[in-house]
Each structure stands twice: as structure tokens, then as C-alpha cells.
Amino acid sequence: MAISKADKRDKFLAVFERIREELINHMKSENMPEDAVTWFNENLVYNVPGGKLNRGISVVDTVAILLNRPLTDDEYFKAALLGWCIELLQAFFLVSDDMMDASISRRGQPCWYRVHDVKGLGKVHNIAINDSFMLEGAIYHLLKTHFRRESYYVDLLELFQEVTYKTEMGQLVDLITAPEENIDIRKYNLDKHTFIVRYKTAFYSFYLSVALAMRMCGVPDVYEINGKTIEAYKEADRILIPMGEFFQVQDDYLDYHGTEAEIGKIGTDIVDGKCSWCVCTALTHGTEAQKQLLYENYGKKGADQAVREQAVKDMYNDEQGLNIPRRYEEYQKKAVADINAMIDQVPEPGAHEVGKGNRLRRDAFRAFLSKITDRKA
Amino acid sequence: MAISKADKRDKFLAVFERIREELINHMKSENMPEDAVTWFNENLVYNVPGGKLNRGISVVDTVAILLNRPLTDDEYFKAALLGWCIELLQAFFLVSDDMMDASISRRGQPCWYRVHDVKGLGKVHNIAINDSFMLEGAIYHLLKTHFRRESYYVDLLELFQEVTYKTEMGQLVDLITAPEENIDIRKYNLDKHTFIVRYKTAFYSFYLSVALAMRMCGVPDVYEINGKTIEAYKEADRILIPMGEFFQVQDDYLDYHGTEAEIGKIGTDIVDGKCSWCVCTALTHGTEAQKQLLYENYGKKGADQAVREQAVKDMYNDEQGLNIPRRYEEYQKKAVADINAMIDQVPEPGAHEVGKGNRLRRDAFRAFLSKITDRKA
Ligand SMILES: [Mg+2]
Ligand SMILES: [Mg+2]
Ligand SMILES: [Mg+2]
Ligand SMILES: [Mg+2]
Ligand SMILES: [Mg+2]
Ligand SMILES: [Mg+2]
16 A cells, blocks of 8 residues: 555655745745746746655655654645755756756756746846756745744754755865866865765755754754663764765766666766766775876777776776775675664664654664665666 | 044954854864865955945944944944855855856956966856855854854844845846846836846845844834834835835936946946836836837947947937936935935834834934935936
8 A cells, every 4th residue: 555656756746836836926926027937937847846856755755754654734745845945955956066067958858057948038048047046045935934933943944054055065176176177186085075975965965854854853953762862963964974975986886887777877977087986996096007097098088088988997897906896895885884883773762752753763764775775786 | 533434344354354264164174175175265255355345334333323332342243244144145146146247357356257266276167156155155154153042043044045035036037137148128117127126136235234233133023112013124124125226226327327427437337238227217208219219229239339328318318308317306306205204204212212222213224325315416
């Protein structure tokens, strides 16, 4: 009787329709001219709901795990609304990231800034900058409308602000470490890789949905179980940020080592010169000669790019040399073991506390981790 | 013994130094790589303190008026910090606006996105988008650090968020009504002009500083004086938004009618095709023939731009025809009278209430209005 993944998605998408209407009606109530209302509506429809929605739906899933029972309609709506706020945040990041990266397409359509005509009102181009701002601004309008009277309202505001600032910090380091058109892999190292991955991705993709669900369920900052003091949000951070990091390392590894059948695309990180876990690992552990090979062949586009890419892959693969697959296996084993150990140390609430839903539960983290480890390898 | 304007500015600027250090130390404490810390520091120094600082200093001035006494060091610092948060917000808007407008320079230096090299770390270009985000993000970090324990903390957060969203709404209408490179004045009208001016400028330039000062002084949302109910923030909005609108109309008028000696620059709105109060008024009250003259000559750059500009100016000047100077005189008289009437209706606190500083006072608005009406005309 479990709800199917597609039904879950449809139910979540139905909430977006309500949110979109609410945001549009607000613009009308402020007497915004009609063409601008049309434009904002297109901005929302084009950029917000088209992704995988994993982050948003995770808020709903986590609330259900913490409460350990089916949600009421009101609870579902509130959790889904928080989920859509993450999707709005992500849209804000993606619309602007595509401009900064001069990307061509996103989710199977042209990037928003490349749209030639918005309902007869002209091209988007640099207006996309302000459009991205408005996607972010909508978050706080929604939070105010729906959560203002809740005791945890200020916690929600701070959570979004802090995660946003951290993501921007990660984006800055990414942008100056690996600028699209002036790649210098001498700047790469594992510390920077870790910073970028944690700040640019892990906070908003892993920590945020769980922390929002925890706030909504009333999980306090600090509580005791069996004489042990739990700092609940620090605990969630401690588990989820390494989990997000592991997710990205896996992504980097699969880009080089996964087949097209496995990962649904052909990896391009080596040719693109990405600051990937693989190249950072190679630069850390490689000999001078191996590093030299990278300087000469990594991130070099042109007629001979396939040859250069293969040279890098051969060096990564070399079982007598760098052996990136073995290093990845070791990393993965340790990362998953560490994360599991941290999850196992979370004290479960006693039987009389479970019903309130305001305590951390191991399943909230396990649900997340299994989504990742189930990925192709 | 009144402190000079220059000393006031220097004292305010000294607080920026503290704030900058605090923001930089925060980045270091998050283990941000050194080159990124250097970059963020440049972003702050280049974009935040170089303007007139009127908005920021107004917070300090308004707090002093409401309290009706010199500020303690701690009060000064807090008011100035709120003032710098407005300057950060403005920097966020200006850095991004310059990209959207493809502007060349700002405050006597190249626009940030056009800087070729940031301390040897490369050119800014589109990284300016994320840099603008970080200027905004810094606001909430500072508010959290310094105001978290205050009862009005959540009001500060909402104030910044709402004003930011409104400014973005005004920017959107401006961008699609008057796109730099595809001007169509048939889209212009006084309603749109009013919306753009109020949303894009008045909220953050006029309302925000007073409302922040009111929050800091503990002015409640609603109170009674002599049996009259005052909704303090709505009152401030009712007075300050038309004041901001008047300020912009005056700016538009002076661009066409002021001499270089009067306004310190040569107006370019007609040649640039700006959605100015003058052209919107002309389009509203003009005959078909007069509108035709605008369609043919307004916003047309090229060899004959001076001739076209003069044709528009002659039509504006025509005492038997459009007579924009007379219309402006009428507008100005009425606007100032209306604003003064609204200010006069604000009930002053009784003698026993003045000392607390948590009531609206007419002088707070008068100080603002006199700054505007003292401007050249
Ligand atoms: Mg990208
Ligand atoms: Mg990017
Ligand atoms: Mg990848
Ligand atoms: Mg501009
Ligand atoms: Mg502009
Ligand atoms: Mg002007």
C-alpha cells in the first residue's frame, strides 16, 4: 500500500501549483503591471518544478519519519511548502550558476538566461540575474505567510539564510579555483575540493531538508536522553555534511569510471578540467612525472582531447601506480562506515517519546544514506 | 558644537572597518581558502563604502531624533551597523544592476564586474553575480551576530527581506519596461513610473532607514496617543514612500531642466530613453502630434541626437503646450504639501513619553524631507 514514487511526486507537484498562485496573487495585490506578473510567472514555471525534486520531497519524507505516522493534510502542506522553498533556493542557485558558467542547457531546455522570448515580452539575457533574486525572495515571502505564528519561524529564517550564505561561499571558491576558461590545476587540492563540495552542495542538498523537518517537528537545539546531551542540529550537520561530501566524491568517481549505461551520460570532467576528487587525489599522491602528465593533459580541449583524456584515465587506472579505483574503494568503505557509526550513536527516543516526533531518529539519516549507496557503482 | 558632516561620515566609516574585519574573520573561521578570503575582502572594500552613505547615516540620525539625546557608544554602534546593512543591500543592488545595465563605471571607478584583476586572482566578470549575493548574505550574518538576542530581531529580518523583495519587483518592472537596448516608449505610463520608483528605490532608500531605527528604538507596531490609534510602520510607509517618489520625480525633472552647475552633471535621460516622469507626463497629457514627436525623437542615439533632444526639450518647455515646468511646479507643490500634512498629523508623544524614544516623532520625517527640498531646483 506504499505510495508509488510517481504518485508522491505528483502530490508534491500539486502543492507547487498552490504556491505559484499565491506568489502571483501577491504580485497582483501589490499592483505590479501585468506584463511583469506574466514574466514572474514564467520565471517560476520555467525554473522551479522541472528537476528531480529529491531535496524538496526529502523534507516530507523526514517529517514522516520523525513523526512516525502518516501526516495530516495540514502537516503535509507545510512540509511540502518547506520542500518547495528548497527547490526555490536551488532554482536561485541554478539560474545564476548557468550564467556564471555560460552553460547552454539545463534539465533538457535552454538555460533561462538564453530564452529568446518570454511570452512576447522580449529576451531574458541579464534580466535572469534579477529573476534569480526573485526566486530567493519568494522563499521569505512564503515563510512569512505560512510560518509567522510558529515558535520556530525565526529558526527557519536563519536556516535558509545560513545555508544560502554557505552555498555562496562554496560557489566563490569554486569560481576562482576552477574558472571555466582559465583552468590551472595547480590551484587544485583536496582541501579546496572538500570546502567546495561541502559548502556549495552539501549544506543545501543534504543538511537543509533534514534540519527544516526537524524544526517543523519541534526538535529542540539541545535535549537529553539517558543522561546523554544531544545537540540535535550539530549532530545532523556532523552526519549529513560528510554524507553530502561522499555523494559528490562518488559523483566525481563515476564521471571517470562509470559507463554510460551506469550513469546515464558520458563523463566529461577530465576534458572540462573539473576540480574533481580524482584529480585532487592524483595531485596529492602522484609523483612529479604523474603530475606533469596531468598538467599537460587535464582540461585540454581540442582535436586531441580524446587521446589526452585516455592518457589521464590510463594513469588513474594503473594498478601499479595511482590506482584511483583502489583509492576510491578505500575512501568509500571508510566514508560509509564512519557515517553509519555516527548514525548508530544517535540515541533513539524512548517509546513514550516517539509519538511526539521531536527527537532525532536514526531512520531519518538511514533513509538518506540508502538513497546514495543504492546509486550505481 | 554640532558634529560636522565630514566627521559624521568618518565616524560612520570607522564602523565599516570593524564590520569588514568581522566578516573576514568569519570566513577564516569557516576555513575558506585564503585566495577566496582575499577576493571577498576586495568585494567588500570595492563595493560597499564608496557612496554618499546617506541611507546608512540616516539610521543613526533617526535613532538620535527618536531618542532625543546623544547615543551611547553601544547605541551608536548598533545604529551604524544597521546603517551598514543598508549599504550592503545597496551594494548588492548596484553590483548586479550594473551588470544588467551593462554600465561602464560607478562612483568614479570601473563597475566591479569590469575589474580585470583582483589581487592577481583573475578577472571578476560574471563572478560578480555571486559576489553580489555575498554582499546580501553578509547582512543576515551581521544581524544574527549582533541582534539575535533582541526582541525585535525577527522584525529586522522581515524588514530586510520585504524591502529586498520589493526592490527586486521594481527592478523587474524597470528592466522589462525600459530595456537598455530595445526602447519602446509606448510601454511607458505614469502608473508604471510610480511602481518602478516606489518599489525600486523608495522602499530601500527612504522607508528602510527610518523603519530600522524605529525597531531599534522599540517603536511598537500599534500604540495609542490621546485615544488615537497609531499604526507606526504603516504611518512611516505612508509618509516616506511618497517622499521617495517625490525625490525621484525631482531627479527626473532636474535631469531635463537643471543646468550642469545646478545638478553637477549633464542630463542624458532624453537621449538614453529613460522612463522618466517627464516623458510619462508628456505621454499622458500630450496630443497625438506631440506623442508622435516623442516616438520619433525620444531615446534615439546617433549623429543627430542633439537635435532630437532639443526638439523634445522645446516641446516640454512650450508654455502654450505641454509646459512640463508648470506641471512639475504643480506636482511639487502638491507633493510637498501632502507630505507635510501627513507629517503634521503624526501625534507627538507626551512629555513623559519622549524620553523612552519608542514613539514616532515628526522631526524624524522632517529631517528627511528637508534634505530633499534643500536640493537644487
Ligand atoms: Mg554550472
Ligand atoms: Mg558553476
Ligand atoms: Mg559530476
Ligand atoms: Mg543602472
Ligand atoms: Mg538598471
Ligand atoms: Mg536621474
